[in-house]
């Protein structure tokens with residue numbers, strides 16, 4: 598039990614629980630099965646931990662930037678260069 602009063606009913610207090618967190622990313626759905634959340638012991642109002650939400654948003658932004666970079670690399674105008682072969686060693 599935490600010392601924070603519920604934002605919804607103003608009577609209950611929050612209890613830390615693990616709850617599934619769902620994010621819709623375009624056509625995909627991402628699920629975090631055990632996200633840190635707070636639930637009111639009176640009305641059952643539920644909210645997620647602020648730090649958790651901030652880090653999730655950061656991760657999603659990073660992943661979006663990464664996939665954008667990868668999409669650009671996959672364009673046919675930019676052919677990947679052939680890997681440089683290691684120098685051959687001649688046996689004496």
Ligand SMILES: [Zn+2]
Nearest residue numbers: 603606637640
């Ligand atoms: Zn409440």
